[in-house]
Amino acid sequence: MSQDGVEVAGIPRVLSPSRLRPPANPIGDRIVLGAFSAAAWLVLLLVVALFISLTIAAWPAIKTIGLAAFRSTVWDPTSGKFGLLAFIYGTVVTSAIALLLAGPIGIGAALLLAEVAPRRLALPVAMLIELLAAVPSVVFGIWGLFVLAPVMRNIVEPALAHALGFLPLFQGYFYGVGMLTAGILLAIMILPTVSAISRDIFEAVPRDQREAMLALGATKWEMLTRAVIPYARSGIIGALVLALGRAIGEAMAVTMVIGNKPAISLSLFAPAYTLASVLANEFTEATGQQYLSVLIGIGSMLFVISMIVNVLARVLVRGASGPSRKRA
Amino acid sequence: MLVLTWLCAGIAAAMLAIIVIYVIQRGGPALNLAFFTHLPTPVGVPGGGAANAIVGSLVIITMASAIAIPIGVLAGIYLALLGRGFLAQAVRFFSDVLTGVPSIAIGVFAYTIVVVPQKHFSANAAAVALSIIMLPIIVRTTEEAVKLVNPAIREGALALGVDAWKAIVLVTVPCARAGIVTGALLGLARVAGESAPLLFTAFGSQFWTLQPGAPTAALPLLVFQYAIAPYKDWQLVAWGGALTLILLVFLLNITARLLFPAKLPR
C-alpha cells in the first residue's frame, strides 16, 4: 500500500507526509489519535455489550421456553404461560398497515420534492416533513389518544364498516383504540422516514436516465414511472424496510392507542398488543425471574429484528444511491 | 397524474400542521408561569406545574450529552480521518444499527446494567440510555462534517511541520465545528422527547431531585403518565408538556439544520 511513506502507529499516510518530514511528536500523535480510535472501539463494544447483556438476561427464558413461545397465543404470566404469538401478530398487523399507508404517500411526496416541485418550494416542504420525524413519540401518543381515537371511533371506523363491512377486517365494535388506529398513527410517524430517504434516492438517479427517456418523447410522468422509479427501486425498498423497523420498535405511541389486549382478532378495529408496548406496560412489574427474563427476551428480539432490518435496508439503500454519495 | 405527488406531499405536510396546531391549541393554555415554576400537585390541589420534570429532563439530557458528545465526536473524527479497514467498517455498521434499535430495548439494557446493580432507579440510568440513543447520530454527523473539510487545509498544516494530532484538533476540527455542533443538537433533539427508556430508568418523581442516583422526574414521562390519567387538570399539564417538547425539539432541529444545511445522516 504505502510504498512512499512509513506508517506511524496506524496513522494513514495522508496525515504524515513523511516524504516532507518525519513526525516530530509521535507521542502526542499517539495519545490524541489513540483517543480517537479508543472512542471508535467504545462504540463497537457498546453494541456488543448491548447484545450480550440482553441475551444473558433473556437466557433463562430462551432456555426454558424457547421456540414454544412462538407457537402459543396464551399470555398469562401469573400461571407461567408466555405465548408471544398475539404480540407478534399485533406488531405485524400494525406495522403492515403503517407501511401500506405511509409507503405510497411517502414515495409520492418524495417524487414531488425530488422531481416535480420547483426547488424553492421543495426545500421548505421537505423540511416540514422532516420536522414531523422530530415530533416525540409521546406527543404522537397523546394526540392519538385524544384526537385520532375518537375520530376513528365516530367517523372512520363506521365509514369503513359501511363501505367494506363485508370483509371480516372491517367488522365488529368500534373501539377507537385498536390495530387500525395504531397502524395509522405509526404511518404518520414513519412517513418522514420513507419520504426523506426516498427523496435522497431519487436525487441520486443519474441524469442520463431521465434525459434518455425524455429524448424518446416521454412525458414527465412516464419518465418518472419508467426510468426513475425502476432505477431507484431497491433503494426505495430499503427506505420502506427502514421505516418498517421504526414501526416495529415504537412503544409509547402504540401503547397509548392499541388497547393493550393480548389477543388475535381478525377485525382491524379490535384492540391488540405489540412486542414493544407489552414491554412498556409490564416491564416494571414483572414479578419473578422467569417473567422478567421473558420481557428482556422480547427486548432482545426487538434488538435483533432492528439489526436485521437495518442490514437489509442499508444494503438496498447503498446499492441504489451508489458509493459516490457515501464518499461525497 | 403528477397531481398525485402533490397530494401525497400535501398529506404529509398537513399531518404535521394538524398535530402541531392541535397541540398548540390544547397545550397553549397550560403554559403559564406555574407550569414552569411549580411542582406537580395531587389531584384536587390546584396550581400544579411541571417544573421538576423540566429540570429533571434537563439534568438527564445534560448528563447524557456529557457521555455521548465526547465519545461520539472522537469516534466520528476517527471514522472521517483515520478510519480504514475492519474497525471503521464495523463502527459505521454498528452505529447505523444503533440508530435503528428501538429505544425501549435500550431502556431495558440500561435497566439491566445500571438500575439492577445500583438497586435504584436513577437519572444516571436514564442518562446512560439516552446517551446510547444519541451516540450514533453524533458519530455519523461528525464523520460527515469532518469529511467535508477540504483535506488541503490539513495537508497544508502538516506541510508546515505541524504534528498530525495538532493538524486535526486545531485545524480540521474547528473547520467542521458547525457540523459537529449540528450533530450534538440533532442528538439532543432525538432524545429530548424520548419517553420509553425513561419508564424503567428515571422512573419519575413528584419532587425536585438533583441527586443523579435518585429517581427523577422527566417531561416526556410526565406527559405519558398524565395523558392516560382521567383527571382533566393532569391532562392539561400533559398537553402543556407535549407542547413544550415539540417546541424544544423543533428549536433544536431547526437550529441544527440552519447551522449545517448539508445532507444529514438518517
Add this chain to the structure above:
Amino acid sequence: MNRQRLIILGAALGALFGAAAIAAADMQITGAGSSFDNPFFQRAFYEYSRSVSGVQVNYQSIGSGGGIQQFTAKTVDFGASDVPLQPAEMKAAQASGGDVVQFPVTLGGVAVAYNVPNVNTGVKLSPDVLAGIMLGDITNWNDAQIARLNPGVPFPNLPIVVVHRADGSGTTYIFTDYLTKVSAQWKTKVGNAKVVNWPAASSVGAKGNEGVAGQIRNTPGAIGYVELAYVLQNQISYAQLRNASGQFVAPTLQTVRNAAAKKPNVNPKDFSIVNMPGAGSYPICGYSWVMLWKNQPDQSKGKSLVGLFRWLVTDGQTFAVRVNYVSLPSNVQAQAAKALASIRT
C-alpha cells in the same frame, strides 16, 4: 457571539439547578405500586412533606404487581399492593432482603363504572349479571337480564366493552376475588389473580386505575372496575351491586365502611373483605398494604419510613376522606401501628 450565548445559557442552567438544589429535601423516600392507593398517597404525602416533616415521598403508581417486584428488587424503599405478598412472592422477597412487614394503609371500594349514553349513574347489577358481562355472555346493554334489574331505564342497543387492567393489579385481584366468590363459572373459567385472561371477546386493557377510568370515559358502552375515588373525582357513572344480603348498594364511603366493619381483624394471610354480609355493605372492598423490610438497611431512612407510616396510618387518615377513601377503622390502625413497631432500624 456563539460562545457568548453558550455562556449565558450555561449560567441560566446553572442558576436553575442551583435554585432546585435549595428546594430539594434532605430525605427522599421512594415507593411504588398500587394505583388503587395513588390519589390518597399523593395527597397524604404532599401534605406530609409540607406540614409534618421535610421528608419527601416519591410514589409512583405502577400497579401492585410492579410494587411487589420493585420492592423485592430493592429498587424502591417501600412497595404498596392491594394484595399482601403471596407465598411465592414472600419467598422471593425474603431471599432478597429478609423478613417483610406488611400492614394495611388504605381502605377503599372498587366501583363498577360504565359509560352508557343517556343512562344515569346507579344502574343495578346482580352478581350473576356482572359475572355474565365479564365472562362475555352478556354482550349488549339492551340485554333482557340487565333490563329486568332496571325497569324503566332506557338502555340503548350498544355493545358492551369490558375495560380491564393491562398491568398487574391489586384492584384486579380484589375484583376477581369477588367474582370468584359469587360465580362458580368465573371461578373455574378465569379465577382470581392480579392478572387474569379476560374472557369477554369485546375488551380493552388499560394501564393503572387511571388508565381504566380514562378508557371508560372515552368509550361509549364501556364497563370496568376502578377504585371508588377515581369514579367520584371524575364523575363517571357507577353501578349499584346486589350484596350478599340481597340489597342493591352503591359504593360510598359509608357502605365500604359497613363492609369493613364486618371483619374487624385482617392480616396478610386473611385479608379479603369482598362479599361481606350486612344490608348496608358494599360487596367489593379491599385494604391496600404497604411492605417494608423488617431489618432496615439504612438506619436514618428506616426511621423516616417508620415515622412516615406511623403518621399515615393514624393522623394521615384524615386526608383519606377528603379524596374519597375510607379512613382505616381504629382497630386496623392499631394493628398497623403494632406491625410498624416490629421494624428494626
